[in-house]
Every structure is written in structure tokens, then in C-alpha cells.
Amino acid sequence: MPIQIILFDDNKHIRESLAMLFLSDNDFHLCGAYENAESAEDLIAITKPDVVLMDIDMPGKNGIDAVADIHKRFPDLPIIMLTVFDDADRVFTSLRNGALGYMLKSSSPEKLLEAIKDVYSGGAPMSPSIARKVMFRLQTESPGKPEDYQLTAREKDVLALLVDGLSYKMIADKLDIGFETVRSHIKKIYEKLHVQTMTEAVSKTLRERLL
């Protein structure tokens, strides 16, 4: 049986050309095409599509908010965003809101059909240029190779507890060592991390994902 598709796009031309596209291929069936996502949730509840195609900018309720609502109510329903611009921020917001795929409108009809099949069978299709942005964010948000400050195992223990917000005394208790010993370790840690206060140490540790 064909994959049931619902489409939200304010551009009449796009709606019609996609309708033609799906008509010409028996693997797909367009069960609805709407110019806004205002009552998207109800329409989905009625037509029960397998895949949602959602334009990112639409008058009224925009695609990004619509995705959030749809995803909340139908968590397993795959949603593919359609866009003309590969604006990094909106890509991200959409993805975080629950969209699975992200296709540029400029990509070929074949690619779109392929993307729908992908998303229907558990993949997450993205235009390569979009994937690149996603990855860039991923790389900068998780700064891979942490610099190695050569902390000893014990120092890492202490630092971990420090980061958890414990005081010297509490750390001493937890590690079953003396208060002054904790201090010695912390002095060494500061030296190695090139910091001089607890907050700097905690901040550096979390930001650079040490430990």
C-alpha cells in the first residue's frame, strides 16, 4: 500500500506540483495538501498520514511551531521540513521540535521521494548542505578533544565533587581523607588548570568537558 502523505505549504504552485508528483508514483498517496498549519493536528487525526511534509515559513502559524505541536501529539509520526533557505537556526529549532528530515525545495523530486521513503523506514534524510550545518553545530557545541591537563585519578575525584558543588569538608568526608588533603589536591588542580578559584575550576571543567 502507498505511503500516505500530508502536506502543508502556503505556496499553491508547490502544492500542485507535489500533488502531480505523488499522483505519478503509486508508492505514494497525497491524502491532503493545506495552505496553512492552523488546524494541522485535527487534519492529521482525521487523515492519519504516514509522513508529514511541512513548509517552514507560512503565514499564520509557522512550520516550526506546528512541528512542535504535531510532534507532541503524534510522537511517532515522521515530519520532513521543506525550505528554500538552509538557515541554520531554523533548521535546529525544527529538529529540536521533533522534525526528522530537512529537505531543500531546490532538491530534485526524486530526492524528495527518496527522503519520504527514508523517513518512513526509520531514517533521517537531510540535504547534504543541511547536514553540514547540523554537524557544524554538533562539533562546536561539543568541543571534541578536551585538552589534557594531566590530572591524576585522585585529582579527578576531587574535581568531580567540586563540580557537584561540595565544600572541601564534604569532599573530605566523601573521599574519606582529611580536609587539608583535599586542599592540597585542589591547589594542585588549580595549578594544572591555570585557575585560582573554585568557580573558575568548575566553569572550565564543565565548559571543556573535562572528566
Place this chain on the structure above:
Amino acid sequence: MPIQIILFDDNKHIRESLAMLFLSDNDFHLCGAYENAESAEDLIAITKPDVVLMDIDMPGKNGIDAVADIHKRFPDLPIIMLTVFDDADRVFTSLRNGALGYMLKSSSPEKLLEAIKDVYSGGAPMSPSIARKVMFRLQTESPGKPEDYQLTAREKDVLALLVDGLSYKMIADKLDIGFETVRSHIKKIYEKLHVQTMTEAVSKTLRERLL
């Protein structure tokens, strides 16, 4: 001119079939195929490829470490990882280490050629099943909506500087307010965040991505 490709894969069969693939297409030229990545950096320096194909598991130096080294020395050289399993952790480590694309060996030769073209022209090709994992991580690692502790603008200013490791006095200077004022703000912040020390505040702020 054809895209110059260098390949690292310990499986002789794969090396040979890819060699055949590139021979049959004039858009590509395999300028080297090696069974390990031990001296990858030097080989790259000599053969000057446009794209690197790197198997993820190899005896000796594994592909993940190799990527890190190659990316460090040739930051603009695109690297595509090849793998049989779409193991989420290794995907991520590779991506963080600088790989741009990530293809399953099970994908078709056409897809691989396409991926090479994509990466060469600035995209980031990924198998949809891999992209899904990437997105999943992205969604769970950036925990959408942070709890709102109702901090005032001024309190956020203070908290930001606190997180940067500044002392009360330094914050006072920077914000051009009195030392005691900083203290009162911080007291309020602690109250709102339900913490009682600087480290707890910093830790909570960074971990929950407040600000």
C-alpha cells in the same frame, strides 16, 4: 578534472571493489588505497587528495584517531567515514574529530559517489539511518526548554560573570555597581536557584544551560 580520492580500509575486497568503481567513472580518481592509517598523514601530504575515505575499524591505528590527526593537520580536507555498523558513539566521536560524512558500506555505489561529490562541494553526506542517530543525540543533548528560574536581567548579568569565574569585587567593577549590591543579587540568585554556594550556582547554570 577528476576528484582525487584516497582510501584507507583494511579489507582487501573493499579496496578492490572501490578501485573498480572509481576506474569506471571519469569524475573520480583513486590516488591511493591503503590497508591501514598508520602513515596516513604523510601519504596525504604526498598524494594531495581532495577527499579521504576512512574505514572506521582497522587494525593498528583505528579510523577515529586517524581522523583526528588528519583533520588537525589538514582542516579543510573533507573526510568520509565508512562503516558496516552505524554505532552511535563511534559516529559521534568521528564527527567530533572532524569527519564530515558518514556512509554505511551497505549503501549503493551510486550513493557513495554522490556522497563524495557532496562532500567535495561543501555538503555533509550521511546515510539517513546515521543522520537519525545524529539528530537523536542533538535532541537529547540540547534539552530544549530549560527550567525558568525567573531571574531578572540584572541577576543574569551577575550570574554570567560569576560563571566566568569572577569574584564579587570584579563583578562589581565590571557592572559598575557596589560590592554589596553584587552580594544582594547573588543572594537572590541563590534563593531562586535553590543553591547556597558559588560552585553550585555555576554548575547548575552550565549544566542546565541557563542564560
Place this chain on the structure above:
DNA sequence: AGTTTTCTCACCCTAATTGGGGATGCGATA
């Protein structure tokens, strides 16, 4: 094997910073 370095632990003293209580004034906003 012998020496040196490193890690862990512990203690001292002093100065600076921080945290928990207050209280007060002023302007904006509700």
C-alpha cells in the same frame, strides 16, 4: 639496584572571599 620523581596524604599560618542574617532608599510597574 639505587635514585629521583610523582602521587597521596597531612599539617601550619594568614589573608581574602564568601554566605546568611539583617536594613534602607528610590523608581517603576501593577
Place this chain on the structure above:
DNA sequence: TATCGCATCCCCAATTAGGGTGAGAAAACT
């Protein structure tokens, strides 16, 4: 008017930072 944000000040106790010293054990060098 009453609350809220923002700014300022006070005191006091606790915590933290910087400067040392030193001992015992394990790891690394020679």
C-alpha cells in the same frame, strides 16, 4: 498603594586561597 527590581550598607561566621613543610609509597628513570 503596594510590590518588585535595583542599588547600597552593616555585622559575623564560615569557607576558601596562597604560602609553606613533610612523610610514605609507588612509579619512573639511570
